[in-house]
Amino acid sequence: MKKSHHALVYPHTSHRGLGVYRSRRHLAATLFFVAVPPLFLLLFSRVAQVAARPLFADFMVSLLRLAIAYVIAAVLGWLLAAAFYRGRRATVALPVFDVLQSFPTYAALPIATLVFGPSNRTVIFFLIFAIIWPVFFSVVSQLRLIRRDWEEAVAISRLSGIAYIRLFLLPASMPGLITGSIVGLGDGWEALVATEIIVHVPHGLGGFFQSYSSHTTITAFGILGLLILIFSINKLIWLPLLEHSRILYEE
């Protein structure tokens, strides 16, 4: 595991807060990753001669769908993992979840469209299934690393209810929740565009990609833009969070 320099430079400070952004170089890199996706979007709209505003609006609609689906999937996935990570329940439930996970989610898409119509709900419903499994399995494997004496210490302290979740279960699952989120959101982006195209939902990046599908250069640049965005989000949000939680998990 990579040891953070932070722990060496500030041995007597807490790792809470925004310590990871403390150096000037890091700040510059952060600003760079914030600036690159919008700049790319602007440049792209110029080169491809697409109006920047509708493109940006499409992009925001897609991002919002993904964000809503992610929040629901993360909460549900975490709760499922917390309920089934060990004991007799796990031996029964985990193989079942494993089978469910391997079920091709796209097969459920026509049914979802039939139920909800070509709407936001269909896309979000579908995205939840794309995101929830990586989150679930990643949190389960993290929770299985909980040491027996931690559990015993928590039992002796008589921690229960909300405090048990806030002080024990949630932090114990954090590295897994973050890794699961990175993988899940990766899958989510992929599923998002495809779903928007298949469902024919109004607005969103799917519509954009579909209308330019014959124009290889624009499509390629669009994909490049998405990759830049995902990379930026990972660099800005997920990797610092992961590093932070790993430091806290270190013994």
Added chain:
Amino acid sequence: MAPLITLRHITKIFDEDASHRLVSVEDISLDIAEGEFFIFVGPSGCGKSTLLRIISGLDPKFHGDITISGGLTPADFGFVFQQFALLPWLTVAENIGLGLTARHMPTADAKRATEKELRIFGLEKFCRNHPHELSGGMRQRAGIARALATEPKIIFMDEPFSELDSFTATILRKEILAVWQERKPTIVMVTHLIPEALELADRIAVLTPRPGKIEKIIHNSLPRPRDPRSAAFFRLEDELYNLIKP
């Protein structure tokens, strides 16, 4: 005086499947008095840690009876772990205050109680640090402080000094004795080190190799503070060494 802890015919069998039936401890019956410093010694694998978990309520699956008198409940127990068992994502102060948070103690009172333990164990400087930034000795001090913060009537200790270097262990043994003499809890401890048991305990139960049964209970009436170089100490040490079968 009526005993505080009464064990009758405690037997623990691990039987994950029918073909692997393992008797860990067998037919343990004894009494522990209030305020007593009681230690189980025995070779490794004799089930002494298992026994401690049974008495402390951490392991509810066993045969036999345990009675704790004086109206005490598991909320009156503290536990010191061999490998400290501090939660790595909490600061030292948060770890020590864990039981107080769980008991919904008002924040100001919890802060005062935590600060008291931090002071006693010399941890004030480290209160905002996380466990991984501390040395082993400091971590176990935090572990002991956490066990004491809730003012427990019974403290269980599972080989609390075995992960520490001998110098640190010597100092921590003295600190534990001071705490015991000042706050007068009942201490039930497990160790595999005979000199350590002789330095600390009022009575020592020697367990046999698996399945763990009571070989003998030794009364240790050496005057405190105990001199580990005295003839009486060596005599008892020899007696214990002869009792313990590897």
